[in-house]
Each structure stands twice: as structure tokens, then as C-alpha cells.
Amino acid sequence: MTQNMYEVAGIRFAVNLADGLDVLSSRLLDNYAPFVVNDSLGISKIVFEVSVDRQKEKEEFVEDTRQEEEGQTIVCGRNGAGECVFEFLLGEKFTGTLICSRDFKKARVLLNEPSPKFALNNALMIMYALASAQSDAVLFHSAVVTYKNRGYMFLGKSGTGKSTHARLWLAHVDGTELLNDDNPVVRMMPDGAWVYGSPWSGKTPCYKNKGARLGAIVDLKQAPYNKIRPITGIEAYVALLPSISGMRWNKKIADGLHQTENGIAKNVSMFHLDCLPDEAAAKICCETVSAKFESADKCAESANSNKCAEA
Secondary structure (H helix, E strand, O other): OOEEEEEEOOEEEEEEEEOOOOHHHHHHHHHHHHHEEHHHHHHHHOOOOOOOEEEOOOOOEEEEEEEEEEEEEEEEEEEEOOEEEEEEEEOOOOEEEEEEEOOOOOOEEEOOOOOHHHHHHHHHHHHHHHHOOOOOEEEOEEEEEEEEOOEEEEEEEOOOOOOHHHEEEEEHHHEEEEEEEEOOOEEOOOEEEEEEEEEEEEEEOOOOOOOOEEEEEEEEOOOOOOOOEEEEEEHHHHHHHHHOOOOOOOOOHHHHHHHHHHHHOOOOHEEEEEEEOOHHHHHHHHHHHHHHHHHHHHHHHHHHHHHHHHO
């Protein structure tokens, strides 16, 4: 067995590869390379641990629900021991299984050809979302960019244009950098909300072990015009829900998610943007969501200049 340790948004986990799979680690876990932790003494800090082996036979379980999107299917259910089981299909091809312990601190991943990386990636992403729910962390389905040291997240239904809007910022707003294109992590920290890159970034390979203060969250909707407005309270909370991963039928996980969601809705500026996929949409969005920070930065610069002059 070969153990690899990773840390994403300050949450540490271990992946144990069975003998024979270690030779495939560079292919199976290449997107996790920026998140490697070499501190062998940090084993006590691990939040969850996953053991990976080849699938010898299919796990028997009772299906509870399934999610289908863009030719990918995740089937969720329970086995005879009451453990949560997830089965991963790419098209009609079965690629592997995730079996979680009841406390979501340990799991087994069983890989099947022809797409073991697809199953492993989904399994680790799901385990991260479930195990970190009580650590003031949530995994978002979102695109996020950084601009002037702050993160700006774009939410919306699949096909809304989150990635497109992020690319518009990259093309038309100087100083913008893509942090993650599909699954960033948001954590409520003592000094506010922070957004982090992750090993999961959808179709765009963007695996950055970086974080930034969360400046604003923008809920997108396609429209024949560009118009942005702030949202607060229940509207803000409801806008977050569809974009956050987690098992809401599990009370402990649901409570953890609710606490973090509530903190985000109360402490992070949120907006709704009706938009076209054009330069003007990116610019009106950037100007609006970063306005208060631009003002604060100018005040800080002015205060520093006055101190220098007095000195």
C-alpha cells in the first residue's frame, strides 16, 4: 500500500493505493499534485482517509437517488451495513464505487476499467464534501476568479454560462486570474469567508493551491440585456443552495452546511446578474461587485500617504 496525503482549503485527507495501483498514481492523481502534503507527522490532522483498490465484484446496495448530467451518472444508496454507497457511470459504462463509513471519516473506493480516474476523482470530491461539512467548509459548483487579491464567484444552473462569464473577466478585466472553473471550496474563517482552489475543476484544468478573501458571489441568469442588483436575506440564502454539494438528508451534514451557508449569506456581498455573454457584462459586474473594495483600498492608500507625509 502507498499512502498519499493532501490538503485542500486547510482540510487534510489521505489516499491509500493498494499494491499495483501505485504505478498508476501519476495518472490517477496528477491533478492532486499541487495539494500534496509531505509532513509525515501530520497524520493526526487527517479529516478523512480513503483506501483505493480494484473492483473485484459489484457492491450490492439499495438505490435511494441518482444524479444525471452531461452523460455522467452518480447513483447513491445504502448497503446492508447501512453505509452510504455511490456508484459512478460514464455514459453506460460502470467505472467504480465509493463506500463510506457512517461517520464519513473512512471510505473504500473500488475502481473498474475503462475509466478509473473518473470514478476516483468523483469519489474523492464527494468524500471531501461530506467529511468537511462540519468544518465550516462547503464545496461549490461554481466558477471563481481573483481580482485585486479577492475572489469573485459565479453561480447558476448548468449551462447558465459560469465559465463563459469567468473567461470574459479574464479577457476584459486586467489583473483577473482563474482560481477554479467548477468546484472551489468556501470556508468561514475567523476573519470572514475565504475561497480556495481545489483538485476538481471540471473541463478546464485549473488546479491551484491558493486562496483569497471572498469579495462577492454573483448568481447569473441569461438575458437579452445586462443588469445587476444586490440580493440579501432569504433570496441570498436560496441562491446558494443549488450550488452546494452535500447530503441534506443526513442531519449532521445538513446542520453543518446550514451553518456555513447562513454565515456566507450574512457576511458576503451577493448579487444577481441578468446578462449577455459579452464584454459589457463582465465590466458592469466587476465595477459593481468590487466598488466597495476599490473605495476601501483608496482610503487605505490615502491614510498611508498621510502617515508618510507626517513622518
